[in-house]
Amino acid sequence: MASQPASEKHQSVIEVSHVSTRFGQAVVHADVSLSVRQGEVFAIAGGNGCGKSTLLREIVGLLTPSSGTIRLFGQDSRSLEEYDGRPLHRRFGVMFQHGALFSSLTLVDNVAVPLREYTGMSPALIREIVAVKIAMVGLPPESGVKYPSELSGGMRRRAALARAIVMDPELLFLDEPTAGLDPMIAAGFDKLVLSLKGLLGLTVVMVTHDLDSLWRIADRVAVLGNGKVLGVGTMSELSQSNDPVVREYFHGPRGRAASEQAAWNGRDRNV
Amino acid sequence: MVERAASVEISGKVMYCRGRWTLTHLADLERQVAAIRWPEGQGVICDASGLTALDTGGAVLFQQSLHAAHRQGPKPTVQGLRPDFEALVQLVGAQQGDRGGKGPRRHTRIERLGEAAWHQWECGLRGLAFLGETTVALVRVLSRPRSLRWRSLLRMLHIDGVNALPITGLLTFLVGVVIAYQGAEQLRKFGTNIFIVDLVGISLLREIAPLIVAILIAGRSGSAYAAEIGTMKVTEELDAVRTLGISPMDLLVIPRTLALVIAVPLLTVYADVLGVFGGMLIASGQLNVSFTEFVGRFEEAVAVRHFLIGIGKAPVFAIIIALVGCYQGFQIRGGVGDVGRHTTISVVQGIFLVIVFDAICSILLNWWDL
Known part of the structure; x- marks a missing residue:
């Protein structure tokens, strides 16, 4: 991590530089560069098929970009594919869109997987830590013995979050955390993410379509489109943007409603 | 320190x-x-x-x-x-x-026994209900042949019948070879070489070829039915089919069952031929029974009823395999893990029921001196 000057005011946790991705003929990213600072909630937004989720998968090492580099904590994300990448894997947690809970394990066992894999703690202590995490994400203790197929969509999402934070990672990735949740639960989920961020000092990177959620919790947002980053900034900055695609995204009927709502709420961020 | x-x-x-x-x-x-x-x-x-x-x-x-x-x-x-x-x-x-509650109380041994028994009883009832439902659907479809899904039937015939030809042919050929080898050893001792024809002909036509085909089809098609239907259930495709007003019975179960009912007897005939051919090769090589002698003896020694009994069992095997496979597919409830479990059950149960039915046939036919 010598490449990271320690004196930098906001240390970058993720450094995406000149990434391009092609699947056969289709160009997903032409030249994408981003950096995520420590302690912020960074959102990646954009229309369907603009390569948001692909970018996320590249950052966590599930896909390799066609060219360009991605650095996580100063280390090349390509090392994640190798066994040497294990220490790096401990430093971040990923919550997948549909939870990706292991269907053969109960909720408690699902959350305990990273602890059993990476630490030598006693089963009793693991149980205790898992119970605390399950309570933290707001799931009732008796749901711990249930299997994923017995949980509702919102509960599965929470369980996936519990598994993602069980190792107290420095970095948390959320793929469409609020998609398909009702507005009340989605708002609750946003609140939960913010409070966890405050408690555990997380840096959060999320991919989302949810404009309400963007107004509520994102510190900075990158809008992807046409394989490029169309704009990066706070929501208020982006809503002033001159880029036609960004304008369309934020000033469509839903975008306006969300921004009015945000203005009405006075962006109450003190959760 | x-x-x-x-x-x-x-x-x-x-x-x-x-x-x-x-x-x-x-x-x-x-x-x-x-x-x-x-x-x-x-x-x-x-x-x-x-x-x-x-x-x-x-x-x-x-x-x-x-x-x-x-x-x-x-x-x-x-x-x-x-x-x-x-x-x-x-x-x-x-x-x-x-964290007050410690989760649900663990069940005692007797409670678990009762639960298991109740579960088995329910499974049996559901199986019976499924059998009835299929029969009704079958009668309905057969009384109006235009409502049969011919495309899907032909596709299943291709996948489960035509594509199964190489493997069933090879396997029964090898089984014919094995039986002839084992028989040759014994028959040579008594100098009754020609009886190799009776041995190979009757055992293959009556029992072994239908069983080998049934076991192969249970592994090939029964499991595929369970996995396919189960995955459709997990991904809510079945629900989509229902809301379109199409009965999953008509769409999935009937074509698959009919396809097997047609394919398995045909495959059995094909398996008979290749199995006997395998025996014939060994007979001429090991026992000096020439092809013409073999075929001549075959005509007089192997009665047509042996062939008919073998072929007659095949459609029943087919129905057992198709229904067990489809039924297990519909039983899948939870997630992806369930698919694997029920697929395994479909194969094991299919083969089990086929052999049970075969044994019952043997006993009954023996009573009637056939």
């Missing part, structure tokens, strides 16, 4: 917590905590000023060690805990306090 990254030790009544209480060091710390002998009856003072890092796991262990001290005496007092650490410890404590 080597400086530990995280440590806890007690001197007098003061407990010193130092270093990084994070997941990496928790296993070590846990052993240290377990080794502590708490002073009895005195209030322990916990000095946490040496803590340099704390995460949720560390906070849980911190809480636990305080509880352990509390068990031996008055509530410990904590000093020097950084405010941000204090918040975390309190948060963890609050969550732990919430």
Whole structure:
């Protein structure tokens, strides 16, 4: 991590530089560069098929970009594919869109997987830590013995979050955390993410379509489109943007409603 | 002594917590905590000023060690805990306090036995209901042949019949070879070489070829039916089919069952031919029974009823395999893991029922002297 000057005011946790991705003929990213600072909630937004989720998968090492580099904590994300990448894997947690809970394990066992894999703690202590995490994400203790197929969509999402934070990672990735949740639960989920961020000092990177959620919790947002980053900034900055695609995204009927709502709420961020 | 990254030790009544209480060091710390002998009856003072890092796991262990001290005496007092650490410890404590219930009570042995029995009973009833439902659907479709899904029937015939030709042919050919070899040894001793024809012909036509085909089809098609239908259920495709007003019975079960009912007898005939051919090769090689002698003897020794009995069993095998496969597919409830389980069950149950039916046939036919 010598490449990271320690004196930098906001240390970058993720450094995406000149990434391009092609699947056969289709160009997903032409030249994408981003950096995520420590302690912020960074959102990646954009229309369907603009390569948001692909970018996320590249950052966590599930896909390799066609060219360009991605650095996580100063280390090349390509090392994640190798066994040497294990220490790096401990430093971040990923919550997948549909939870990706292991269907053969109960909720408690699902959350305990990273602890059993990476630490030598006693089963009793693991149980205790898992119970605390399950309570933290707001799931009732008796749901711990249930299997994923017995949980509702919102509960599965929470369980996936519990598994993602069980190792107290420095970095948390959320793929469409609020998609398909009702507005009340989605708002609750946003609140939960913010409070966890405050408690555990997380840096959060999320991919989302949810404009309400963007107004509520994102510190900075990158809008992807046409394989490029169309704009990066706070929501208020982006809503002033001159880029036609960004304008369309934020000033469509839903975008306006969300921004009015945000203005009405006075962006109450003190959760 | 080597400086530990995280440590806890007690001197007098003061407990010193130092270093990084994070997941990496928790296993070590846990052993240290377990080794502590708490002073009895005195209030322990916990000095946490040496803590340099704390995460949720560390906070849980911190809480636990305080509880352990509390068990031996008055509530410990904590000093020097950084405010941000204090918040975390309190948060963890609050969550732990919430946790009243220990989950559902474990069932006793008798309760589990009863549950298992009830479960089996229910499975049997559901199976019976499925059989009835299929029969009704079959009668309905056959009385109006235009409502049969011909495309899907032909596709299944191709997949489950035509594509199965190479493997069934090869296997029964090999089985014919094996039977002839084993028989040749014995027959040569008595100089009754020509009876190899009876041995190979009757055993293959009547029993072995239909069974081999049925077992192969159970492994090939029965499992595929269960997995296919099960996956459709998990991905809500079945629900989509229902809401379009199409009966899954008509769409999935009937074409598959009919396809097997047509394909399995045909495959059995084909298997008969190749199996007998395999036996014929060995007979001419090992026992000097020429092809013409073999065929001549075959005509007089192997009655047509043996062939008919074999072929007659095949459609029943087909129905058993198709229905078990489809039924298991519909039984899949939960997630992806269930698909694998029910696929296995479909194969095992299919083969089991085929053999049971075959045994019953043998007994009945023996009574009637056939």
